[in-house]
Amino acid sequence: MMTLSASPAAEALVSLANEGGQHDSLNAYAIGGGALAGLLLLLWITTRLNRDR
Secondary structure, three states: OOOOOOOHHHHHHHHHHHHOOOOOOOOHHHHHHHHHHHHHHHHHHHHHHOOOO
């Protein structure tokens, strides 16, 4: 009977994901807040440009 095993590349990716791979300088809340602010700015610009509808 054959056993199922992951390829070496998949095993390397899983081990890299388990290590975290994040820099200590990156703050998830700051990145999320910046992305939210950027999206809200784009939404505001879009609504200002579409006043004729």
